[in-house]
Amino acid sequence: MSNRRLLITGSQGFVGRALIERIRASAPDRFELVDFIDPENGERPDIRDKAAVERALTSAKPDAVVHLAAIAAPRQAQKDPSEAWMVNVIGTLNIASAARTIGARLIWSGSSEAYGNAFNRHPEPVREEAALEPMSAYGATKSAADLMLRQMGEDGLQAVIFRPFNHSGPGQSPDYVVPAFAEQVARIEAGLQDPVIKVGNLEARRDFLHVTDVVDAYLAAADAPSIQPGATYNISTSAPVAIADLLNGLLTASGHAITVEVDPARYFPNKVVTASGSHDRLKADFGWSPKIAIGDMLAEVLDDQRQRIAAEPRG
Numbered sequence: 138m139s140n141r142r143l144l145i146t147g148s149q150g151f152v153g154r155a156l157i158e159r160i161r162a163s164a165p166d167r168f169e170l171v172d173f174i175d176p177e178n179g180e181r182p183d184i185r186d187k188a189a190v191e192r193a194l195t196s197a198k199p200d201a202v203v204h205l206a207a208i209a210a211p212r213q214a215q216k217d218p219s220e221a222w223m224v225n226v227i228g229t230l231n232i233a234s235a236a237r238t239i240g241a242r243l244i245w246s247g248s249s250e251a252y253g254n255a256f257n258r259h260p261e262p263v264r265e266e267a268a269l270e271p272m273s274a275y276g277a278t279k280s281a282a283d284l285m286l287r288q289m290g291e292d293g294l295q296a297v298i299f300r301p302f303n304h305s306g307p308g309q310s311p312d313y314v315v316p317a318f319a320e321q322v323a324r325i326e327a328g329l330q331d332p333v334i335k336v337g338n339l340e341a342r343r344d345f346l347h348v349t350d351v352v353d354a355y356l357a358a359a360d361a362p363s364i365q366p367g368a369t370y371n372i373s374t375s376a377p378v379a380i381a382d383l384l385n386g387l388l389t390a391s392g393h394a395i396t397v398e399v400d401p402a403r404y405f406p407n408k409v410v411t412a413s414g415s416h417d418r419l420k421a422d423f424g425w426s427p428k429i430a431i432g433d434m435l436a437e438v439l440d441d442q443r444q445r446i447a448a449e450p451r452g
């Protein structure tokens with residue numbers, strides 16, 4: 138399908154910016170980006186405000202909405218669960234209801250965190266049929282919104298539900314693990330930090346993707362001639378890596394002699410040791426498979442942090 142009107146919520150966030158960049162670089166003729174703006178005041182709506190969301194979507198008239206706006210950091214959701222439930226569930230309900238009213242397709246970014254304890258029951262990469270058994274506040278909000286959208290798919294909403302696994306890339310905040318490590322490596326290389334890197338729990342094994350592969354899945358669903366309402370897809374590599382391996386990859390890419398130190402402030406016990414997903418369904422329905430190797434992702438994030446640090450004003 139060509140020239141679909143696409144509205145993105147969370148367009149200023151890490152994934153939103155990567156999505157816009159990807160459209161400009163690879164699919165400028167396939168999509169026309171439309172603004173998410175409340176015509177009453179010219180501002181971007183708070184997605185918790187149902188009336189403002191309705192006004193924005195009704196005036197923008199998108200063919201598809203990619204809904205990325207969320208409380209995305211699990212630790213933030215744990216600190217303020219009420220805000221996380223309001224944004225991730227009620228905010229998603231507001232977007233989904235307005236999308237249904239105007240007949241727009243909804244592409245939603247849920248999370249692999251929704252599986253929770255299901256990972257501990259499945260040694261193999263988890264499939265979409267697995268029960269959602271969230272163990273974090275964040276995972277619970279994503280699990281609840283996932284159920285909600287599948288029900289709304291039975292009720293006329295053209296929804297595609299994604300469960301992306303961990304992803305990183307240039308532009309991600311050092312609140313997340315890959316840029317958290319890469320930023321320190323870049324600071325050490327620049328002589329701004331002693332050659333000691335502070336880390337948290339290195340034992341967890343996670344299915345890591347480059348953000349470009351993730352946004353390609355969203356674009357495939359936005360562009361498809363038709364979708365099955367409520368269809369659910371993992372976005373994953375099926376090849377989990379230990380957080381320790383991500384760290385080693387960055388240290389090898391740097392070549393500097395760096396000592397590793399566990400920082401109790403960064404250390405959180407993991408209820409899920411290995412989280413990995415099957416992407417067979419996404420491959421079968423949209424021809425998607427991950428394209429970017431993890432080593433390339435690490436190198437890009439490290440370069441991004443080096444550039445940021447080189448651009449910092451020095452006093």
Ligand SMILES: C[C@H]1O[C@H](OP(=O)(O)OP(=O)(O)OC[C@H]2O[C@@H](n3cnc4c(=O)[nH]c(N)nc43)[C@H](O)[C@@H]2O)[C@@H](O)[C@@H](O)C1=O
Pocket residue numbers: 209210211212247248249250301302303304311312313314315317318335336337338339341343380403405407
């Ligand atoms: C799927 C899920 O993915 C993301 O959530 P996350 O997994 O919490 O984020 P992350 O990639 O920062 O952590 C991965 C692992 O790395 C461990 N870890 C060790 N040392 C440090 C460390 O120094 N910093 C951080 N941040 N983590 C560390 C940490 O304990 C965790 O086990 C979001 O996109 C979320 O929106 C989402 O949906």
